[in-house]
Amino acid sequence: MYSGTISPNPTRDRYTLKRVSLIQVLVMKVLLATLIAPLASLFMAVAAQAELRTQVVEYNHGNTILEGYLAYDDEFKGPRPGVLIVHEWTGLGTYVKQRADQLAKLGYVAFAADIYGKGIRPDNPKDAATQAGIYRADRQLLRDRATTSLAVLKKNPLANPEQIAAIGYCFGGGTVLELARSGAPIAGVVSFHGNLDTPNPADAKNIQAKVLVLHGAIDPYVPPEQVAAFEKEMNAAKVDWQLISYGGGVVIALPIRRLVTTPQRVPLTTKRLIGDRLPTCCSSLKNCFLLLQRKRLP
Structure with a gap:
């Protein structure tokens, strides 16, 4: 050793x-x-x-080709609440598509409808008024186009057909109210600065949806008389409804800050901007889904 x-x-x-x-x-x-x-x-x-998926969807109403816009986020799995969105008087464009994208990122499946038809996208007030006037003069045609669009959303395998709401801006706000008056089986509708008049006030008895209207108090196209007639119509038919009127406002916009995938947990946040006299409501869709939880009036 x-x-x-x-x-x-x-x-x-x-x-x-x-x-x-x-x-x-x-x-x-x-x-x-x-x-x-x-x-x-x-x-x-x-x-x-897990990313935002969008696609252009062609569908038909009679011989008319329509071109809608579908958005969803594949991070969320299985059927989810769906939102039908109806465009302003200028037709389906960037603004409504952005709203569809925002809703999709929050867990909804969103479908922006095309009421006018493929390629019909007015780019000036005169043409927009002409197109909107076609459907305001023919409420049955307007309802049918909206109903056809709703069917596209409800048939989508990602949409829960029992949890569908419809929202619309300006021309689209009036459209979703007409959709409700037709008796469409949807949970709720929200109108943003839309027209409230109808040639068929008795049809309010058909309304199954809960109704929320966001209204600019000085909107010259929806004067106090029209608001009063709408309130009378809703009350007479015992519709579950709310109308929020924004003082000093003409147009209500919806920047969606934060919503969740289930209507029961949408948080309440409201911000109002008056810089250019366009009030901004962030709680509007939240209010819509809160309405879904309330019991219908007897």
């Missing part, structure tokens, strides 16, 4: 330490590659799968 001391060798010791350090670095690199790479791949796969 050998016994004794080992004389220190600085050159050898430095070499040994350097070699050990290199081995440790290599081991760490292998461990990192083994542990982190799969996690990174998983993250990238999830990110790639």
Whole structure:
């Protein structure tokens, strides 16, 4: 058996330490590659799968080709609440598509309807008024176009047909009210600065939906007399309804800040901007879905 001391060798010791350090670095690199790479791949796969999906949807009403816009987020799985969106008097355009995208990111499946027909997108007030006037003069045609659009949404496998609401802006606000008056089986409708008049006020008895109207109090196209007639119509038919009138406002816009995927948990946040006399309501869709929870009046 050998016994004794080992004389220190600085050159050898430095070499040994350097070699050990290199081995440790290599081991760490292998461990990192083994542990982190799969996690990174998983993250990238999830990110790639969970994204906003949009598509143009062609459908027909009689011989008329319509071109709607569907949006959903595939991060959310299975059937979910659906929202039908109806455009302003200029036809289906960027604004309504943005609203559809916002709703999709929050867990809804959103379908922006096309009332006018494929390619009919007025770009000036005169043409817009002409197109809107066609349907305001023929409310049955307006209802039929809206009903056809609703059917497209309800048939989509991502939409829960028992949780469908319809919202509309300006011309679209009046459209969703007519859809409700037709007796459409939907849970709620919201009109943003839409016309409230109808040639058939007795049809309010057909309304199954809960109704929310967001109204600009000085809107010259919806004078106080029209508001009063609407209120009388809703009360006579015992509709579950609310009307919020914004003082000093003509147009109500909806920047959706934060909503969740289930109507029962939509939070209440309201912000109002009067800089250009266009009041802004962030709680509007929230109010719509709160209405869905209330019992219908006897």
